[in-house]
Amino acid sequence: MxxxxxxxxxxxxxxxxxxxxxxxxxxxxxxxxxxxxxxxxxxxxxxxxxxxxxxxxxxxxxxxxxxxxxxxxxxxxxxxxxxxxxxxxxxxxxxxxxxxxxxxxxxxxxxxxxxxxxxxxxxxxxxxxxTCGGQANAPIARAIMAVHPDTQYMEVISSIASKSAGIGTRNNIDEYTQTTSDGIRALAGVPQVKTIIILNPADPPYLMHNTLYAEIKQPDLPALERSVKDTVEKIREYVPGFKLLYGPVQESGRVTTITEVVGRGDYLPTYAGNLDxxxxxxxxxxxxxxxxxxxxx
Amino acid sequence: MERLIFIVDSTLRDGSHAVSHQLNADQVRGYAQRAELANIPLVMVGHGNGLGASSLQLGRSKLPDREMLAIARQELKRSKLGAFLIPGFGTIKNDIGPAIDAGIDALMIACHCTEANITRQHLQYAASRGVATYGVLMMTHMATAGELLEQAKLMESYGVQGVLLMDSAGAYLQRDVAEKVGTLVSGLRTAVGFHPHNNLGLAVANSVAAVEAGASIIDGTARGFGAGAGNVQLEVAIAVLHRLGYQTGVDLYRLMDAAEYVAREVMKKPITIDAVTLTSGLAGVFSGFAPHAIRAAERFDVDVRDILMELGRRKAVGGQEDLILDVAMNLKQKKGQRPEDFQLESLS
Incomplete structure (x- = not known):
């Protein structure tokens, strides 16, 4: 060179x-x-x-x-x-x-x-x-697996603003849902993953919002918190708008972690964290x- | 005046919200047998939020969708068997393919009322496998008649046999029904249907308003079995429609028997309009949110009605049950600072 x-x-x-x-x-x-x-x-x-x-x-x-x-x-x-x-x-x-x-x-x-x-x-x-849901949730899933490797089931719910989902995403909504589950399963090593994708047309638009549930009977919450926070910091090195909104907390046999992505506003406004x-x-x-x-x- | 109204019975689908999706095999079989005797044209079966929706977010079903469908399939002969799916909840590979293999005759694909183009893949796949398809627009109190027509036309272009408007929050007044259903009836070639909820006590009246505005499909449940204040009580709506001179082909006495069976063998408590479900209707919040909001209110020690009103302000859509947690936490935090601000001020 x-x-x-x-x-x-x-x-x-x-x-x-x-x-x-x-x-x-x-x-x-x-x-x-x-x-x-x-x-x-x-x-x-x-x-x-x-x-x-x-x-x-x-x-x-x-x-x-x-x-x-x-x-x-x-x-x-x-x-x-x-x-x-x-x-x-x-x-x-x-x-x-x-x-x-x-x-x-x-x-x-x-x-x-x-x-x-x-x-x-x-x-x-x-x-x-x-998918954007896979990018946002697979690292968090891996951070949880690192603490509780026996976890059998996780579920992610990603809500994105309707305005940020173009026609390509909409035409691929089925592959999108399937691939998000497949990606988290393969890359985070979770045996069973369920994905729910929501498009919300509210104006002003929602930020990309992700809820991850992990079924863990007796979670080590301090260790989970360290692992998840460490992962969030590492994601922020390449996705500056990624942030931990809530958790990990335990309720009724599941550990809930909520993250949000604020976009940089490069092409679409900041609500489109899913693009970012x-x-x-x-x-x-x-x-x-x-x-x-x-x-x- | 002898127009035939096509009756859709969602007791074994939407109804299961009322028992947190815990319908068992005997109940599915028992109701399906009675629906068959009542000559119900289309019986919907599966998780309350549709195929593939069994989850921590929405509640797990006692029986997997495919088992529910298999049991109902054995009992339904003249009556058609239908399933329901919201894209983003279930998938073609995991859910629609297996449901078609289980022998469904009809599939409804539903989405939030402004997002019809996410139903194309699923509707076209089901049609290609010989299943009758219907498009469903949910939470339709949140869009104008013109917007709904535009979305319904997209569904029409995907080859559906009908488009149903859902009043998922039970928020419609009769004049809303007349305007929105009427707009679709005059703008579409395909059949138009209405799926009411009873939060404001208007479900039967709204069914009549829909039919009088030209709707030819009414979707309800026996005894109003369903989320929150429940759906339209199908046997009552049909009785009124018969009185008005419309035909349904349904044997009303046998449907009353089916409704008694639901009240006796399936319901845990009567379906009623209470403080929570009335607020839910006023707030325009998805009826299925109520039990989740009640739990969050107890956990965070806030008024469940405040949670519902805030969800309405945030324009939460079906499936966003995880937002309830956000809202309850925020209310709890704010309550510490200025409790007087959160005394149902938005109900006025």
Whole structure:
């Protein structure tokens, strides 16, 4: 790598110009290690595309074909389309040898929550970012498992503002629910997980609100508190708006922990913490990959 | 005046809120047999919040959904068997697929009244497997007639046989029913239904108002068995509709027998409008919140009515039972500072 005073940046492409893609663009542009070489979707008139053009980012309305035509444009591809579309895109990105970061709940690649398996994830070619509910709850679930490894059942309830759930999320609500459970089960090692997702249209909008219940008969609350608070601090290193609202407390055979995510207000206002948590996680993955490639890690 | 009204019986679904989802196998079988004898067109079965909703958040069912469905399936011949699901609570893989395998004839997919596009996947999947589908908009007192029509049209575009408006909080007055049901009837080609709750004592009157505004589906429960102040008491609504000259095809005497069975064998206490359920209706809060709010009020030593009014102000939607804890804690904290501010000021 040539160093021109500082290091180079690794070029990325973003497929999908909706809420997730547009918020990712802001975060990529802020990164010291990443630059956006292509912002591509299906709708030439989308507000996301218009905004990217104003920022002088190369755009296209040919979706993944824009990358197939010019595969040298990027090393990393964020796919912020839909689960169905990503299942089509995954083999193409594998053939083009791109590091794929899948923002959809497709589970085409290995699931990743940075706090839990960042180093393993960047060794893969395709990384799945689970869901915003998975990003917010899997680390807390792991923190509880660390204290009570025999826990058999956990449940997460994630409420998000309707305005922050774009059409992609809505079209994927079923995969979203399933993948959140699957991700927490796989990454936190909880045998049985139940997920409930609520969209609330209240105005002013709700912040992303997560309640995690763990069935534990005799919880060691001081140890749980230390473990959960420590985890929350570590999440805040890459998701600054993540906070512990309440708990862990015990009531009727279950331990309840409530967290909230205040967004940075990059693309949507601060209520859209659900965008922030998954996008901050994805950028953390891309930056780790980029630093390794730049010889900085 | 001889219009046929399609009757949906949610006793074995929504009703189970009243017993914290603890319906047992004998009760499911006993009621299903009686509903069959009464010639009920569609009998809904499953957890009170729908397939896959058995949880710490909403209450666990005594019987898994698939066992309830299997028992009811054995008993229902002329009557159709239906299930209910809210996207985000259950999934196609875990819940809808198995319910269709268990032999349901109809599936209702429900969502908060402004979120109809989250029902598309589930409605289209069920239709592709040959099941009759209905869309349900919940908590519809929170949206205008125009907004509801827009959402109902989305459901219509997903191929449903009907769209039902739920008065989940029991907050409607008759004029609200006339306006909202009427708007859907004139704007949709598909059938329109209404699902009342009785918090303000208007469930039967609202059923009549819905039918007179053109609704052709009424969804209620025997003896009003259901969350909070209960649903519309189906046998009463049907008796009134028959008096008015509408047809339902339901054998009213046999349905009365079924309702007596519910009162005798299933209910733990009579369904009634009390301080909590009346406040819930005034606050426009989901009827299923009441038992959770009562528990939180006891735990934090605050007035349950304050919890309900605050939930109404926060515009909580169905499924947000975890907010009750937030609200109760906040009230408790504030109560320490300025108790006089929390004396039901919002009821005025």
């Amino acid at each position: 040539s160093n021109q005073g500082t290091h180079n940046k690794i070029p990325v492409a973003i497929i999908g110009t909706g809420n997730i893609g547009s918020d990712l663009l802001v975060k990529v542009l802020r990164s010291p290690y990443l630059t956006c070489a292509m912002f591509t979707g299906q709708h030439p008139d989308s507000p996301g595309i218009a905004r990217a053009r104003e920022l002088n980012i190369p755009t296209s309305a040919d979706s993944i074909a824009a990358i197939e035509r010019n595969p040298g444009c990027c090393d990393i591809v964020f796919d912020a389309t839909t689960a169905e579309a990503h299942r089509r895109h995954a083999p193409i990105l594998a053939r083009l040898k791109k590091f794929a970061i899948d923002m959809t709940p497709s589970q085409a690649g290995g699931m990743c929550v940075p706090l839990l398996n960042l180093d393993d994830s960047i060794a893969k070619q395709n990384v799945n970012m689970v 948590i998954i996008n901050c996680a994805a950028v953390a993955v891309a930056e780790r990959y980029a630093k390794k490639k730049l010889g900085l890690a």
